[in-house]
Amino acid sequence: xxxxxxxxxxxxxxxxxxxxxxxxxxxxxxxxxxxxxxxxxxxxxxxxxxxxxxxxxxxxxxxxxxxxxxxxxxxxxxxxxxxxxxxxxxxxxxxxxxxxxxxxxxxxxxxxxxxxxxxxxxxxxxxxxxxxxxxxxxxxxxxxxxxxxxxxxxxxxxxxxxxxxxxxxxxxxxxxxxxxxxxxxxxxxxxxxxxxxxxxxxxxxxxxxxxxxxxxxxxxxxxxxxxxxxxxxxxxxxxxxxxxxxxxxxxxxxxxxxx
Amino acid sequence: xxxxxxxxxxxxxxxxxxxxxxxxxxxxxxxxxxxxxxxxxxxxxxxxxxxxxxxxxxxxxxxxxxxxxxxxxxxxxxxxxxxxxxxxxxxxxxxxxxxxxxxxxxxxxxxxxxxxxxxxxxxxxxxxxxxxxxxxxxxxxxxxxxxxxxxxxxxxxxxxxxxxxxxxxxxxxxxxxxxxxxxxxxxxxxxxxxxxxxxxxxxxxxxxxxxxxxxxxxxxxxxxxxxxxxxxxxxxxxxxxxxxxxxxxxxxxxxxxxxxxxxxxxxxxxxxxxxxxxxxxxxxxxxxxxxxxxxxxxxxxxxxxxxxxxxxxxxxxxxxxxxxxxxxxxxxxxxxxxxxxxxxxxxxxxxxxxxxxxxxxxxxxxxxxxxxxxxxxxxxxxxxxxxxxxxxxxxxxxxxxxxxxxxxx
Numbered sequence: 001x002x003x004x005x006x007x008x009x010x011x012x013x014x015x016x017x018x019x020x021x022x023x024x025x026x027x028x029x030x031x032x033x034x035x036x037x038x039x040x041x042x043x044x045x046x047x048x049x050x051x052x053x054x055x056x057x058x059x060x061x062x063x064x065x066x067x068x069x070x071x072x073x074x075x076x077x078x079x080x081x082x083x084x085x086x087x088x089x090x091x092x093x094x095x096x097x098x099x100x101x102x103x104x105x106x107x108x109x110x111x112x113x114x115x116x117x118x119x120x121x122x123x124x125x126x127x128x129x130x131x132x133x134x135x136x137x138x139x140x141x142x143x144x145x146x147x148x149x150x151x152x153x154x155x156x157x158x159x160x161x162x163x164x165x166x167x168x169x170x171x172x173x174x175x176x177x178x179x180x181x182x183x184x185x186x187x188x189x190x191x192x193x194x195x196x197x198x199x200x201x202x203x204x205x206x207x208x209x210x211x212x213x214x215x216x217x218x219x220x221x222x223x224x225x226x227x228x229x230x231x232x233x234x235x236x237x238x239x240x241x242x243x244x245x246x247x248x249x250x251x252x253x254x255x256x257x258x259x
Numbered sequence: 260x261x262x263x264x265x266x267x268x269x270x271x272x273x274x275x276x277x278x279x280x281x282x283x284x285x286x287x288x289x290x291x292x293x294x295x296x297x298x299x300x301x302x303x304x305x306x307x308x309x310x311x312x313x314x315x316x317x318x319x320x321x322x323x324x325x326x327x328x329x330x331x332x333x334x335x336x337x338x339x340x341x342x343x344x345x346x347x348x349x350x351x352x353x354x355x356x357x358x359x360x361x362x363x364x365x366x367x368x369x370x371x372x373x374x375x376x377x378x379x380x381x382x383x384x385x386x387x388x389x390x391x392x393x394x395x396x397x398x399x400x401x402x403x404x405x406x407x408x409x410x411x412x413x414x415x416x417x418x419x420x421x422x423x424x425x426x427x428x429x430x431x432x433x434x435x436x437x438x439x440x441x442x443x444x445x446x447x448x449x450x451x452x453x454x455x456x457x458x459x460x461x462x463x464x465x466x467x468x469x470x471x472x473x474x475x476x477x478x479x480x481x482x483x484x485x486x487x488x489x490x491x492x493x494x495x496x497x498x499x500x501x502x503x504x505x506x507x508x509x510x511x512x513x514x515x516x517x518x519x520x521x522x523x524x525x526x527x528x529x530x531x532x533x534x535x536x537x538x539x540x541x542x543x544x545x546x547x548x549x550x551x552x553x554x555x556x557x558x559x560x561x562x563x564x565x566x567x568x569x570x571x572x573x574x575x576x577x578x579x580x581x582x583x584x585x586x587x588x589x590x591x592x593x594x595x596x597x598x599x600x601x602x603x604x605x606x607x608x609x610x611x612x613x614x615x616x617x618x619x620x621x622x623x624x625x626x627x628x629x630x631x632x633x634x635x636x637x638x639x640x641x642x643x644x645x646x647x648x649x650x651x652x653x654x655x656x657x658x659x660x661x662x663x664x665x666x667x668x
Contacts, residue, residue, distance in 0.1 A: 088514055089513055106511065108507055109500055109504070128522075131496060131497035177516065
C-alpha cells in the first residue's frame, strides 16, 4: 500500500496535495489545488462559500475521487499513502479524522459508547462482535472524557447534549481514532463565545500531537488559533500566511473580507 | 458499562433486559406446559390445549422469529427490507423438499423416486437440485444456506453500490416478487402453483400425530429463544452499537473507519438465516409451502408486526408478531374482506400515534407513573434528607438508564 517517497518532497509532510482538480458537471470545485501540511501544524482554511473547502475535505477523506492530482499522506510509521485510491473507511483507518460542520454524533448511544466506538482498532466484524473493553482502553476513554469536559455526562445519551457539547463529543471521537491529521469543518458554528474560546484552546493543545486543518468563518476564532492561514477561492489557493498578512492582501480583501 | 464486562456472556445478554427475561420465561413456560396439557389432559378439561391451538401458536412463534429477523436489520441497522418473506419462504421450501422426499412411494402415483407433481409433469428423473434433500441434515443445512447465500449475493451487490433507503426497499420488494413469479412456474421444479404439500412424516414420525406436533411446537419455542439470544448477542456487542451508528448516521460510521457495507452484509445474512429457520419450522406445522409465501404483501406485513410491537427492541417484534397475527386470525374469521384495510389502518395509526409501538407506549406509561411517584416522594421528604436519598437511589437510576438504552434505542 505504501508508495515510494516522491522525489520532489524533501521533508515528509503529513499531507501533500499537488494539482488536485475536481469538477462536477463542468463546474470546477477544485482547480489545481496544492497545499502542504507539516507534522504538528495547525492550519486554518478560510474562503467564501463555494471556494471548495468542503470538496477539499471530501477528496482528502476518500468521499470524492479527484479528476487529477496527487494527495499523499504520511502516517506515523512514516510510510506514505496515495489517498486518492482509498475510500472513507480506509482513509480514516490510515489516520485521518474528520469532523463535520453539523455535529454528527450517534444520538441514541451514550457519550461513553460514542467514544468507545471511535477508539482506534477493532474495525472488523469479528473484532466488533467479540470486543471487550480493556483497562488500558477504559483509561484512554477517561482521558478523552476529561479533555473534552464531558466526564460528568459519560452515561448521558448523546442526543441529550447541548449543541456545543455535541461538537466537543465529536472532537473527542476524532481523538479516539488517534489520527495524524484532523480535518475540522466549522467547529465554532453555533457555539457561544466562551465555548468558542475553549475550543480554540483545545485545538492548540491538540496541535502539539496532531496536525489540524480547520475550516472556519469566524475571524475571532481564527485569531485565537494563532496559526498559518490559507485562503481558498474558486478551488485554488489565493493566499497563504499569517492572519495579518492574509488580511492585508488586496486580492483577499476583494474576494472575501471586503464583502 | 465497564463493570458489566466482568459477567459471563449470558448475563451480558439479559442483564439490562428485564422485558427480555420475562419474555424468555414465558416462552419456557409455554414450551413446558402447552405440550403437556395437550398430550396429558383429557380433551374435556378446561386446561386442555387443543392440537389446533398449539399448532396455531407454533405458527405465531415462527412469525415471531421472522419478526426478530426483520427487527435486527430494520430496528437496529435501518435496513428496511420489504422482501424478507423471500428468505422465510426459501427456508420453508428447503424443509418442504425434505418432507416431499420423506413421502417416498406413498404418493398418489406411488413413484418411489419422484414427487407426485414431477410424475404429473412426465418428468423421468429427479432434477440435480433435489439431490440430497432426502437427508435431514442436508435439508437443514439448506434451510440456512439457501436464504444465506441469496442474502449474501444480493446484499453484497446492493450495499457495495451504497443503495440505501427507499431504493433498497424497492429492490428487496422486486427480489421477492421475482422469486414469486419464478416459483409459480412448473418447470422450475418446485411444484409450481400448488407448491409442496401432502407431507406424511418428519424423521419417520407422522406429522398428523399430536406427539410430533408437540415436538414441533417445542422446537419453535427453542428456535425463537435461540434467535432472540443470538440477536441480543449481536445488538449488545460493539457490533450492535456500530449498527445503530450506521442507522443514525451512516457517514459518521464510515468516517470513523467502519466498513459500513460489511456490517450491513453481516447482519443481513444473519437475519436472512433466522428468517429461513422460521420458514422451515412453519412449513411442517401448516403442512404446505407454495409461491404465495413470496407475495410482497407478506413481507410488508412483517414490517407492520415490528412497527406495531416497537422497532429496535427485539422483544417488541415478538409481541407485535403475536398481537397482529392473533388479530388476523380473529378478524379474517369474522370479517375476512376487511382485514387488509384494518392492517393498513393499523400501520397508519402506529406510525402516527405510536412511533415506538406497543412497547414504547408501555415504557411511556411506566415512566409517567414513576415520575408521579418520585414527585410524591419528593413532596413527602424534607429537602435536607433528599440529597441522601438521591445518592442512595443513584445505582438504581443507573440501572434504569441502562434499561432505557437497551430497550428504547
